[in-house]
Amino acid sequence: YEKNWQAVDHDGVLHFVYTINPHMIIKSPEPPLGDDPVVTVEYNTPFNGNVEGTMRGGATPILHRGELYSFYHGHTRQENGRRLYFCSLYTFSPTPPFQILRYTPEPLDIADPHTTPASVPVDVIFPGSATIVGSDWAIAMGVCDLWSEIRFYDREWIESRMVKHE
Numbered sequence: 001y002e003k004n005w006q007a008v009d010h011d012g013v014l015h016f017v018y019t020i021n022p023h024m025i026i027k028s029p030e031p032p033l034g035d036d037p038v039v040t041v042e043y044n045t046p047f048n049g050n051v052e053g054t055m056r057g058g059a060t061p062i063l064h065r066g067e068l069y070s071f072y073h074g075h076t077r078q079e080n081g082r083r084l085y086f087c088s089l090y091t092f093s094p095t096p097p098f099q100i101l102r103y104t105p106e107p108l109d110i111a112d113p114h115t116t117p118a119s120v121p122v123d124v125i126f127p128g129s130a131t132i133v134g135s136d137w138a139i140a141m142g143v144c145d146l147w148s149e150i151r152f153y154d155r156e157w158i159e160s161r162m163v164k165h166e
Contacts, residue, residue, distance in 0.1 A: 004057025006070060010095065020055040020072060020090065021047035025098045043097040048166050050105055051088065052076055058087070058127035059139065067091035067101055071108075071127040071139055078113070083122040086110045087141065089158065090165070102162040108153060109141075116144050 005026075006017040014028040018041070025043040047055070053076035061068035069091050075083045086107035093099045111123040126142040136152040143149050 006057045007060050008068065008094075008098070015042065015098075017057065017061070017070065020057070020070075021051075023047055023092065023098065023100050025096075045097060045099060047090075047100060047103075049090070049100075049103045049163075051103065053086065055088075059130040061092070062130055062132070063094055064132065066094070068094050068098075069130070069137075071130045071137075073126045074107075075122075078123070082113070083124075084111055084113070085122065085124045085126065087125055087127050087139065089162070091162070100165040102164055104158070104161045105163055106161065108158065108161065109151065111143070117146070120144050120146065 008015045008017060016026050016028065018024040018026045023045045024041055026039045027042045029039060053074045055072055055074045058072040061070040069089060071087060071089050073085055073087055075085045078084045087109040088104045088107050090103035091101045093101060109125060111125040113123040116123045124143065124145050127139050128142055129140045131138050132155065135155055137155055137158060139151050139153065141149050141151050
C-alpha cells in the first residue's frame, strides 16, 4: 500500500486515499514533519461493491460532476499463474467522510499479455494520471513496467459502465 497513496485536498487540508477496500482516508501531518511523522486515519468505510481482484491506487482523484473520480489499478491471477493487471474507476464524495458513490464492476481496460516481453513476469497496466480532454478521459498508463501510453476513453462510455455503490 505504501506506494499507492492518492492525494485529496479538502479545505486546504491534505488527505490521502490509503486503501480503496476498505476506503481508508488518512490525514497528513502538518509541517514540519520531523523524523518520524505520524498520520491518522480520519475515515474508514467499507467498499461494498462486487469487484474481482485486488484494488490499489492509481491516478490522483479528479473532481468532475461533483464527485472525485479515481482511476485505480488492480490485478487477478491468470490460469498460467501470472498476475494480470487492470484499470478501473470509482468515485467518492469530495467532502468528509468521503463516501464511495459509484464504481465500475468490470475493468475499463486490461493489460494485453501479448504485448508483454517474455522477460517481464507480470502483465501490467497502471493509471498514473488522468484528465479530461474534450469528450474523453485521457489516462497516462504505465505498461509492462517498461513504457507509458496515453489512452483515451469516451466519458459517456465510462459513465454507462458505472453503478451505484450501496
